[in-house]
Amino acid sequence: TKDWNGIDNIVLRNPRGASARVSLHGGLVTSWRNEQGEELLFTSSKAIFEPPKAVRGGIPICFPQFGNCGSLEQHGFARNKIWTIDESPSPLSPNDSHGKSFIDLLLRPSEEDLKCWPHSFEFRLRVSLAADGSLTLLSRIRNVNGKPFSFSFAYHTYLSVSDISEVRIEGLETVDYLDNLCQKERFTEQGDAITFESEVDRVYLSTPNVVAVLDHERKRTYVLRKEGLPDVVVWNPWEKKSKSMVDFGDEEYKQMLCVDGAAIEKPVTLKPGEEWTGRLELSVVASTLSSEH
Ligand code: BG6
Numbered sequence: 277t278k279d280w281n282g283i284d285n286i287v288l289r290n291p292r293g294a295s296a297r298v299s300l301h302g303g304l305v306t307s308w309r310n311e312q313g314e315e316l317l318f319t320s321s322k323a324i325f326e327p328p329k330a331v332r333g334g335i336p337i338c339f340p341q342f343g344n345c346g347s348l349e350q351h352g353f354a355r356n357k358i359w360t361i362d363e364s365p366s367p368l369s370p371n372d373s374h375g376k377s378f379i380d381l382l383l384r385p386s387e388e389d390l391k392c393w394p395h396s397f398e399f400r401l402r403v404s405l406a407a408d409g410s411l412t413l414l415s416r417i418r419n420v421n422g423k424p425f426s427f428s429f430a431y432h433t434y435l436s437v438s439d440i441s442e443v444r445i446e447g448l449e450t451v452d453y454l455d456n457l458c459q460k461e462r463f464t465e466q467g468d469a470i471t472f473e474s475e476v477d478r479v480y481l482s483t484p485n486v487v488a489v490l491d492h493e494r495k496r497t498y499v500l501r502k503e504g505l506p507d508v509v510v511w512n513p514w515e516k517k518s519k520s521m522v523d524f525g526d527e528e529y530k531q532m533l534c535v536d537g538a539a540i541e542k543p544v545t546l547k548p549g550e551e552w553t554g555r556l557e558l559s560v561v562a563s564t565l566s567s568e569h
Contacts, residue, residue, distance in 0.1 A: 279325055283358065288377040294409035301327050302355040303381045303401045305335040308411050310560060316498070318434040318532035322523045328356040332523040333434045333532075335413065337401070340393055340427035342509075342540045343456070348392060351432065354399065359383045362400055372414060378404035395425035397546075410559035417554075419546035426545040430509055430538035431556045433500070438493035440512055440530050445470040447487035448508060453478040454541070472533070475514035481541050483508045489535055495563045498535075504554040505537035 277285045279299060285306070288296045297307040308316045319333025330336055330351065338351040349356075362382035372378075383399040390396070402414040413431055437443045446469045454460045456477040465480070469490075487508055489498040500508075511534040513521065518529045537556040544552050 283325075283327070284361075286361075286379045288379060288403065288405040290377055290405050290407055290409060292407070292409065294405060296403065296405045296411055298379055298381070298403050299325075299331075299334075300359045300361070300381070301325065302331060302357065303337055303359040303383060304331055304355065305403055305411070305413065306331070307334070308558070310409055316436055316558075316560060318436040318528075320524045320528055322525055322528075324523050327358060328353075329523075330355045332521070335434070336432040337415070338428070338430040338432050338536075338538070339399065339415075339417070340395075340397075340425075340429075342428040342430045342538060346428075351430075352427075353389055353393070354383060355432075357383055357386075357389075359401070365400060365402070366416075368402065368414075372402060372404070372412075376404040376406050376412075378402055395419070395423075396421040397425070408559070410557055412555065412557045415554045416551055417544075417546070418551040419548050422548055424545055424547045426543040428538070428540045428543050429505070429554055430507075430536040430540065431505075431554075432509070432534055432536050433556070433558070435489055435498055435533050435535060437489075437491050437531060437533050440472045440533060442492040443472060443533055444490050444492075445487060445510065445535065446490060447484050448480050448510075451480045451483050453480040453510075470510065472512055472514075475517055476510055476512050478510050479538070479540050480508040480510065482506050487535065489533065490563060492563070497561050497563050499559045499561060500535060500537060501557040501559075502537035502555065504552065505539055505556065506542070507538040507540045509534065509536035509538050509540070511536075 323332040336355040339354040341352040359381040362380035365380040400416045
């Protein structure tokens with residue numbers, strides 16, 4: 277299928293009716309639906325689907341820079357580029373394709389990209405939908421340059437939630453974080469679980485590989501399993517910041533939460549010929565009584 281502006285979209289379906297949609301604009305997963313057809317990712321009603329703008333929603337890929345700490349535009353250029361379909365992906369382990377519906381995308385730097393970030397790379401992204409409806413993003417970034425380079429990375433995952441005040445994150449208790457709202461000062465998470473009552477913009481460091489986002493009202497829990505992604509970004513713009521974003525509704529902060537598998541604090545360094553892999557698996561389970569205290 278195509279976007280209204282002519283950019284290709286790929287739709288993945290599993291036999292039970294779950295689906296995912298991936299756009300070549302940014303290699304962005306724009307939709308992920310369960311068997312009941314319910315949308316699990318948030319996309320703003322004001323999102324602008326116009327390259328080279330980044331889309332407000334789905335799962336934008338932040339590469340080769342997360343945030344605005346480096347010399348590049350905020351969150352790097354990968355999310356703004358038009359990716360291609362990788363017709364001959366290099367072999368992956370059977371686990372990465374067995375019983376799954378998947379698509380392989382490829383991003384190589386353009387002349388223009390090389391001017392602002394002079395490192396040749398091949399970025400292969402496999403998006404797959406499993407028989408149980410879980411969604412996996414597998415990124416493989418290879419240095420095809422003569423010199424080493426370093427990057428930071430995040431799957432900026434916009435989860436759809438019923439009401440942010442009813443949501444909590446489990447798995448980040450006692451973990452250290454950098455607070456973007458306070459000059460990146462370092463704190464340690466104290467509480468039982470993270471809940472939301474104001475703007476949150478944090479990078480949790482060296483986190484466990486499984487994090488859960490519990491949506492009490494919908495009785496739905498998102499489970500994020502990650503590999504190669506030590507950090508977790510947690511972001512909700514809340515009221516004031518929402519009003520300052522042109523591509524985001526004033527009240528939409530109530531229906532979304534970004535929880536990103538990421539590699540930020542310690543940038544990844546690749547020597548010539550080396551490859552890095554970062555995997556994120558998203559699944560949904562109905563909340564159990566034991567997790568509803
Ligand atoms: C978050 C950053 O991850 O992304 C925030 O920590 C930022 O500071 C947010 O506001 C959204 O970024 P952007 O570039 O998509 O507006």
